[in-house]
Amino acid sequence: GRALAGELRRCVNNRLQCRHPALWTDFLHSLWGMALGKQCSMRLCGSCRSVLPVSDSLGLVCPAQLSGKRGITLDLWTYEREQWNSGIQTLCGVDEAGAGPLAGPVYAAAVILPREVEIPGLNDSKKLTEKKREALYDLITAQAVAYSVARVEAAEIDEMDILNARMLAMNRAIEGLPQTPDMALIDGNRDHGSAVAITVPHLCIVGGDGKSASIAAASILAKVSRDRYVTDVLDREYPQYQFARHKGYGTKLHYAMLDTYGPCPAHRRTFLKKWEARRTCAPKHWEIRGRT
DSSP states (O other): OHHHHHHHHHHHHSOOOOOOGGGEEEEEESHHHHHHTSOEEEEEETTTOOEEEEETTTEEOOGGGGTTGGGOOOOSOHHHHHHHHTTOOOEEEEEEEOSSOSBSOEEEEEEEOOTTOOOTTOOOGGGSOHHHHHHHHHHHHHHOSEEEEEEEOHHHHHHHOHHHHHHHHHHHHHHTSSSOOSEEEEESSOOBOSSOBOOSOEEEETTGGGTOHHHHHHHHHHHHHHHHHIIIIIHHHSGGGOHHHHTTOOOHHHHHHHHHHOOOTTBOGGGOHHHHHHHHHHHHHHHHHHHO
């Protein structure tokens, strides 16, 4: 039993190098069910000796879907390895941060990492504490082959809409790299807006910041860069809005500051339409109450 469990751990921790279903053969039963809480089996790839779980109730289980479940640690280099094995030499991960806030730029980062470099704790920036993101930012920038961070300002967002602004920010980040990548791994399922599209060969990966090391690194650089800008620049230029506390997001505090001071040049006016509608209606409401 111990020997079998050890073999299971070794196979699960083995980095997946082959994703050819036709090569799988039946391998292990029942032990994977202990990890997933359901009856499952394992299949072993006869080519690369890698293991993939197969659920009787769910069918084939994608390794990325298991990330974080009951302490299971999965390989973040699967997508990169697929591209390298197909002949791609240089690839970058790309992600953006700050699409949702009411104020400030939207940021994007592009990162080229050394092949399978070890960066302990690397993960989706949204799953990390601010302290961990800051520490990983320094590790990533120190170890990356190349990286680039770019932004699209609030006024530009208002001119073109947030989807096009996101695409533009990612293009700017990719163009800022000292070398043009052969392939870009992009977080999400969108690669174009009505006016702007990603210009380099690319692969969109839904939830890519939790599945790809390159995208995870980009997500951290974009998030930390934006947070630093909001805290170090916007908060000092417009201290009355307390940007350092809410980072520009639509919190109760932020709306209270907007009610008190109105918008500043850093605000995205197209994001404030509902707030402006409520504000213009409010005097009429008070006037009616006063008359009654």
